[in-house]
Amino acid sequence: MSNFQVVEHPLIQHKLSILRRKEVSTKEFRELVDEIGMLMAYEVSRDLPLEDIEIETPVAKATVKQLQGKKLAIVPILRAGIGMVDGILKLIPAARVGHIGMYRDEETLKPVEYLVKLPTDIADRQIFLVDPMLATGGSAILAIDSLKKRNANNIKFVCLVAAPEGVKALQEAHPDIDIYAAALDDHLNEHGYIVPGLGDAGDRLFGTK
């Protein structure tokens, strides 16, 4: 079975189609990334372990299910990954948040890491590594290298738009990682932008150029 999955939920697909439009404002873009982040969290948290507990309803005793309390960490790749964090926290409010700062060199398209700040017990946590864009795959691969160097081994990578080139590179570099995307686009252009994509996610989220 492939470790790459496109999340086809109609709400995600509808919101992503709005997000792609070039006339969408910074405010709307932020709101949509937040909402899609939340919907993606619903999907990627599907296999969180449950345990049985005994409770009393107003009517009777019952055996019901609760989350086993597995420790989680959301790790956005800065800057654009930040846009997905609040939406995920709405569903999983107790999760810790780590940060990996990275930018792509515009000439070489190679990622440059400038910040790593993670919970001290990151090795024991289920990690949702988030970034809206998986283009060449360089940033996600380096971020996962960085997490594995710190003994993290339970990582899911969650993005919105993926390019086939990035999916292939990430699968080759880290075959053990599950990859979730809201869309698999056509290709990368000569500047390393995803086509059709949605442009520069960080710039659109933060209103920079």
Ligand SMILES: O=P(O)(O)OC[C@H]1O[C@H](OP(=O)(O)OP(=O)(O)O)[C@H](O)[C@@H]1O
């Ligand atoms: O798969 P890749 O080819 O590595 O490209 C994807 C990366 O590019 C973007 O970040 P960018 O470098 O624009 O930094 P920013 O989020 O600070 O704008 C995006 O948010 C990813 O992190």
Ligand SMILES: O=c1cc[nH]c(=O)[nH]1
């Ligand atoms: O299309 C792309 C590729 C990389 N990073 C982005 O923000 N957009």
Ligand SMILES: [Mg+2]
């Ligand atoms: Mg950017």
